[in-house]
Amino acid sequence: MRDILIENRIPEIIGFFDRSESMTKQDEGITQIKKSKALSNFGIASVLIVLGALASIYGIADVFGGKKLPMGVLFLIGGPIMAFGGVYMVFSSLGRAATAAQVRFETDLEQLCRAFYSNVFCKKTTDFGSKDDQIVDVSQFIPVPVLEDYRKSGWGTLIGKRKPRSGGQPVECAQCDKKSEHSETHYSSIPISTKYREEFRHEEPAETQNLIKNLYLKCQGCSSVICYECLAYSAPKTQRFLCPVCGKATNGWDGLASRWMNLRYSKTDQDVDFSLSSVVVDKVPRSDARIVDVTITLSGTPFGKLTLANVAFHIDDKWFLASPEPILG
Ligand SMILES: [Zn+2]
């Protein structure tokens, strides 16, 4: 997997940095990614405020308005909490959007690894923030062409059918050889998220379980077709929803965040900030001296030790990492 996630990207990344205006492109790209991510939180925040206000009104009508409404007290308590949570998110999103243009690249590889991995691995998911926000905070260390894969849906959905329909094409999983006829028109808007997680698969209604069995995903990077079971359940948790053929299809920021969370949970189930005692970076330059294989060893509590692999790029005295994914070394 390491070969695919990193090696397939190296020529593309070098090609990107070879262009004369690459640092400007990197700067502008990161600003845009940070802004759009901050403003996407804005939408959720607005929904929270509206729902919180409605719940508060309902609660007030019950408790003070003399109307007997079911669970009014609960709404009176929960409504304002939701609304204030929304207001907090609005301000933090505005803050993030306002500082999006302050992009600073790192000239020291050790510092970069410390900043990047302590954000994406060591910080707990705070109450109103999320893991994907923490990753976006340090996204300036990753080349923009790689980050673009987290902004779009990298997978097209295909539904397998037992009997051929008109226009149906047979599909076959490139991993496990499962095959069936498919129809592209049905359920084409299925959102691919982590909601069909392995742990809850048996709790899904029969219809969803059936859908999972007959769902195939087509990589929009290399056109490989992989069945949902191979992609969502049988790969190691830190590789789920990444195209096993080209490494380019992802399931967005949420998916990246959940792969990092899975790695955290494999070390401890405590949702606390991890404290780092040391970050050791081993470097092995390749024949092109701009490309360096790096092994990052993080030590600290309560997780012990974690060894990660990546490739670093040394361009114009600045350092970048090839992948934001948790790739174990
Ligand atoms: Zn399969």
Ligand SMILES: [Zn+2]
């Ligand atoms: Zn692919």
